[in-house]
Amino acid sequence: MDTRVPLSRRGLLKSAGGVAVLAGIGAPAIVRAQSEAIRIGHLTPRTGFLGPLGEYGVMAIDLAVEELNAAGGINGRKIELLKEDSVNPQTASTKAERMIERDKVACIIGEISSASCLTIAQVAQRNKTLYVNTGGNSDALRGADCKKFMFHVESQNSMYVKSVGRSFLSAGLVKGKSWYSLTADYAFGHDLLKVAKRFMEGNGGKFSGDELVPTDATDFSAYLLKIRSAKPDLVVLNLAGNQITNFLKQYAEFGLTFPVGGFGFDTALAWAAGKGNFVGTWPVVWHHLLDTPGTKSFVGAFTKKYGKPPENQAWGDYIAMKIVAQSMNELKTPDSVKLIEHWEKGAKFDLLKTRPGYFRASDHQLMHEMYAVTALPADQVKNQWDIFTSTGPVPGPNEDLEVIASTKDEAACTFA
Secondary structure (H helix, E strand, C coil): CCCCCCCCCHHHECCCCCCECCCCCCCCHHHHHHHCCEEEEEEECCCHHHHHHHHHHHHHHHHHHHHHHHCCCECCECEEEEEEECCCHHHHHHHHHHHHHCCCCCEEEECCCHHHHHHHHHHHHHHCCEEEECCCCCHHHHCCCCCCCEEECCCCHHHHHHHHHHHHHHCCCCCCCEEEEEEECCHHHHHHHHHHHHHHHHCCCEEEEEEEECCCCCCCHHHHHHHHHHCCCEEEEECCCHHHHHHHHHHHHHCCCCCEEECCCCHHHHHHHCCCCCCCEEEECCCCCCCCHHHHHHHHHHHHHHCCCCCHHHHHHHHHHHHHHHHHHHHCCCCHHHHHHHHHCCCCECCCCCCCEEECCCCCEEECCEEEEEECCHHHCCCCCCCEEECCCECCCCCCHHHHCCCCCCCCCCCC
16 A cells, blocks of 8 residues: 655755755756766777777776766766767767767767768767767868867877878888778778878879778788789788788788888777787877876776776777866856867867867867887887887977868868
């Protein structure tokens, strides 16, 4: 038998100040809102050829939310993280729609696939909800496909190419030289190849071979035979995810010795290839060996929690969550429009590097330092993580951060 006693409206209220005990009946909406968590959506591939990178992103944003909540959350409200495997562009779009319309997230963070970034951005734009891209590189996302409600912590392809391109120029591997490229056959790869060819042709080089590789390819023997016959001055990989790891392992098995490099890269792929297999020079947005207080703190916390250091995709998701939380705290609101206005005015952020970064108002690209890493010889590798050396920051300390970014002629953005 139900023995509950019905309460009057007055009984639902505390006598002091009339603050609602139960949300909804006679309760001011603001009281209810302040007690609720701020929901953040996180979408990234956790399966397929990009899955290993996505898992680093998940670990990193979990750590960021844990740290932020321990420090008081956002304006006293806890952060609730809703995480999903984006799988592919169509699924990413569907899940983004559900997160925004049903779950009422304040913003969405994440992704690696440029094609999925675009579908998420279209949903975010339609719903006027902030989306922060942490892994999609395509210049088109900052150009023809740019969106007012999309920002980019991840660097664009132009920044990757121009950063590592300096190392190739210094090594005499560009002017008058011949490259053989393998390119992932989807939006990211096509865009990266376009930017790479622009760089190569602008600096007096040429391509002796240019192959599009399906994203599900695991056997590279046919391509390796072509490379052996072409005898290029540099083998250039515009591949993605575990394609790079598989290629490097098979390259070593074939005994090829042509210099190798690439324009898109994640350090997790070097670790998966292992010493003796990982070779060449590559661009990264960040790496765990940077000698800055912020990096040391992040690496220490991540390693303590997960038993291994973070890689550069982890940096992207971690720093994106920190930027969002910092801005919401400063503005005292999670409102997307106000965040956009704040970022477009040039707000500065600690990025765990040697100088702060900011979002470029013209295309919403984060302006920050990058690095080129070069594989260590196998006999110099001391552990499974520290398997490369690094250049200093690119651009250098006396250069404008925007010198490595696309120009308006290379990728013009017009926000709708």
